[in-house]
Amino acid sequence: MTATTNRPTTTPTRVGTVDGAATTIRPKKPILAATGGPAHRPSAAAHLTDADVERLGRELDALRDRIISTRGAKDAAYIRRVIRIQRTLEVVGRATLLLSKKKSAFVAGTAMLSVAKILENMEIGHNVLHGQWDWMRDPDIHSTTWEWDFVTPAAAWKHTHNDLHHTWTNVLGKDKDVGYSTLRMAEDQPWRPFNILNPAINLILAPFFEWGIAIYDLELEAVKDGEKSKDDLKRDLKAVGRKVVRQFTKDYAATPLAAMPFGSGKQALIGTFTANAIRNVWAHSVIFCGHFPDGVDTFTEEEIEGETRGDWYIRQMLGSANISGSKLMHIMTGNLSHQIEHHCFPDLPSNRYAEVAVEMREICQRYGLPYTTGPMPKQVYQAWAKVFRLALPNRPRPLPKNAAHAVNAPVPPRRSALPMVASVG
Amino acid sequence: MVQIRALRRVASILTTPRTPEDFLGLVNPLVSSRQLRGVVTKVVRETPDSTTIHFRPGRGWNQHAAGQWARIGVEIDGVRQWRSYSLSAAVGHDPAVTVTAIGFVSTALARDTKVGDVLFLDTPQGDFVLPEHPRPLLMLTAGSGLTPVMSMIRTLVPRRPDADVVLIHSARTRGDALFHDELLELADQFPGLQVRHWFTREEGGRRLDLSGVADLETLCPDWRERAAYACGPTDFLDAATELWQREGADGAVGDAPALTIERFAPVLLDGVGGEGGLVTFEKSDKEVEVGGDVPLLDAGEDCGVVMPSGCRMGICRSCLTPLVAGKVRDLRTGEVHGDEGELIQTCVNAAAGPVHLDI
CATH class of the missing domain: 2.40.30.10 (Translation factors)
Incomplete structure (x- = not known):
């Protein structure tokens, strides 16, 4: 047990040592410094002084407080409306699949179930599990009670996602979020021969994304490194096993079985499988748009040593990319299209990110920080281009003509030659 | 019943990870499994x-x-x-x-x-209930303290011809007195109920005085022979308790205690804010005295409680623990908060006085 104290604005009062016993040894949490900053700021923020960063931190804290103080009945009504729509689509979609012998019923049922599953995972599940709606104190919509329609159990995901990924966003060697382990997703990751399979792995990962996440949540690497005990792994395996049985029974046994009397058993099975696959491909695309398009930085452990609150915010901004689009698009991505805002404020209600984004853009512009965004096809293309590019060892890249300062840019290099970093404002 | 339960089991195979009630709730807002x-x-x-x-x-x-x-x-x-x-x-x-x-x-x-x-x-609770066997009763109420007694009167008086109830109810004015007309009608209709209103303003601002027996003797001379129920503000109840103890009427009348009281004050623990306090981890059966700047998460871990934890900086909410009683201070803002049942982020909250956590 590591007894470190990590309070954003205070220096630690005491830093414990790791117990000798074979209890869980987890990576130590970054301790946010009260003042100062890391020895080297990421290149995109290198022009900011400690005082600038502190001011930026205070501005973002104030922005967060403003949203929190105005959360209310309208927001509660929003999430309930989304849940009501999702459940209606789920019931009607599944019921329609019972008659999927007819082609129109098959298409309509599969489409409705796909949309229901996407909403359930993205706008509802992901965000509820982040605790975005905990403030309502409704036990039916709460991070401690919620379970989602996804093979990985909510509890396991909350640990690897909320705790590890959100704390160590894009820190190589620490953030083991998709990519950065089986996939090579950053130039700074050393190339190994099996990385040649990058595109193949990603292609298989997309339609089976929930399985990828479930395996990732088992933290096999941590077990190998002795950071996670075998008993913990066994417990997690059991939990996944139970969840898998329930998920399988629902989609691949009970639903087809119920459709059999209508002669639609086989079509219903294809329908539920397709709906899961569509949801998986969609979720995979959205997640890859979050941290892998060009213009997104990765960080080294040295770069986060001495991080202040403001530096932590800057890392979240530089390490995330948004997706531009319509209101419907934002809802279907679970508002992860506002990835930058989400990473800075993971527990604000998702329906408020759009208004946070307006101020966030303005703040980025004022401090001269990049704000990466683009339409979904472009962002998906860039993430995939990276998957292909990094399958091969790094090649020297021509420096952008108009960016003389980039000559001295420390790692990781920003590829601002490509039109990825949207100009702000 | 058995069939419904079996049906529910079957339905839940199709609704997992949600419950069938989550879907029934779409049409009937009263249905919930939780x-x-x-x-x-x-x-x-x-x-x-x-x-x-x-x-x-x-x-x-x-x-x-x-x-x-x-x-x-x-x-x-x-x-x-x-x-x-x-x-x-x-x-x-x-x-x-x-x-x-x-x-x-x-x-x-x-x-x-x-x-x-x-x-x-939540389901009804409380021991402030009518005695099992009939006996003469004295109800002593002030302000909204009349509400539980009203349920008793409405239940007992119209149904039991042998009821013998005296109600002394104190309110500021006639207009403020709850159930005023209904009580007078009931008293008119049923001989088993006598109502004595005390309107403080009409008494020239003098409140019903329970520090001595005078008012009581006037309003209900045989008060010592009655099983008494009191409900009202804290000072009103304190005075009644003291009076009954002093006057030696606190022995039981039959098998009911002479005075039964119901308090409305919330469960609050005494303690000084900002100074930390004694933290009790109820399920783990552990206690620890901590300073006002130590996160509850650290306090729990230090004394061996298995605390859920995550980012330890107030972001991930992996550490949410229900508060049973007491107040906590958000170390990020200094704000003191804490409602019964509220889920506390233990990594960024410290004790502000004695705290009980449900873990």
Whole structure:
């Protein structure tokens, strides 16, 4: 047990040592410094002084407080409306699949179930599990009670996602979020021969994304490194096993079985499988748009040593990319299209990110920080281009003509030659 | 019943990870697998400040005994707030609470509740109930303390010809007195009930004095022969308790205690804010005295409690732990908060006085 104290604005009062016993040894949490900053700021923020960063931190804290103080009945009504729509689509979609012998019923049922599953995972599940709606104190919509329609159990995901990924966003060697382990997703990751399979792995990962996440949540690497005990792994395996049985029974046994009397058993099975696959491909695309398009930085452990609150915010901004689009698009991505805002404020209600984004853009512009965004096809293309590019060892890249300062840019290099970093404002 | 349960089991195979109730809730707002609910059927304004809310509870509600209370949850600005209210309806009728607009939750309930609203409920509780065997009774109430007693009177008086109840009720003015007309009608109709109102303003501002026996002797000369029930503000109840102890009337009348009281004050622990306090981890059965700047998470871990934890910086909410009692200070803002049942982020909150956590 590591007894470190990590309070954003205070220096630690005491830093414990790791117990000798074979209890869980987890990576130590970054301790946010009260003042100062890391020895080297990421290149995109290198022009900011400690005082600038502190001011930026205070501005973002104030922005967060403003949203929190105005959360209310309208927001509660929003999430309930989304849940009501999702459940209606789920019931009607599944019921329609019972008659999927007819082609129109098959298409309509599969489409409705796909949309229901996407909403359930993205706008509802992901965000509820982040605790975005905990403030309502409704036990039916709460991070401690919620379970989602996804093979990985909510509890396991909350640990690897909320705790590890959100704390160590894009820190190589620490953030083991998709990519950065089986996939090579950053130039700074050393190339190994099996990385040649990058595109193949990603292609298989997309339609089976929930399985990828479930395996990732088992933290096999941590077990190998002795950071996670075998008993913990066994417990997690059991939990996944139970969840898998329930998920399988629902989609691949009970639903087809119920459709059999209508002669639609086989079509219903294809329908539920397709709906899961569509949801998986969609979720995979959205997640890859979050941290892998060009213009997104990765960080080294040295770069986060001495991080202040403001530096932590800057890392979240530089390490995330948004997706531009319509209101419907934002809802279907679970508002992860506002990835930058989400990473800075993971527990604000998702329906408020759009208004946070307006101020966030303005703040980025004022401090001269990049704000990466683009339409979904472009962002998906860039993430995939990276998957292909990094399958091969790094090649020297021509420096952008108009960016003389980039000559001295420390790692990781920003590829601002490509039109990825949207100009702000 | 068995068939319904079997049907539910089958349905849950198709609804997992949700429950069948989550989907039934689309058409019937009272259905929930996690939270008892009720729908408001009638709203009656009793006095300028108080309102009676009648509701029809969903499945899982137990009929209340006269005098019991229930926790009622209501959403205010999107946040679920819980308070306890005495049930004022007679046994056998749809439950009702009479809410006086004091404090922000009661004020919102009393002013904004409409027919058709959904209330969140907990089953009725409390030992402030009628004695098992008939005996002469004295009810001593002040202000909204009348509500549980009203349920007793409504239950007992019309149904038992042998009832013998004296009610002494104190209110500021005639207009403020709850159930004023109904009580007078009941007293008119049934010889078993005698009502003595005490209106402080009409008495020239003099409050019903329980520091001595004089007022009591005037209003109910045979008070010593009656099993007494008192409900009202803290000082009113303290005075009554003291009086009964001093006057030696605290022995039992038959098998009922001479004075039974019901307090409305919330469960608060004494303690000084900002100084930390004694933290009790109830399920783990551990206690630790901590300073006001130590996160509850660290305090728990230091004494060996298995605390859920995550980012330890107030972001991930992996550490949420229900608060049973007490107040905590948010180390990020210095804000002191804490409602019963609130989920606390233990990594960024410290004790502000004694704290009880449900872990």
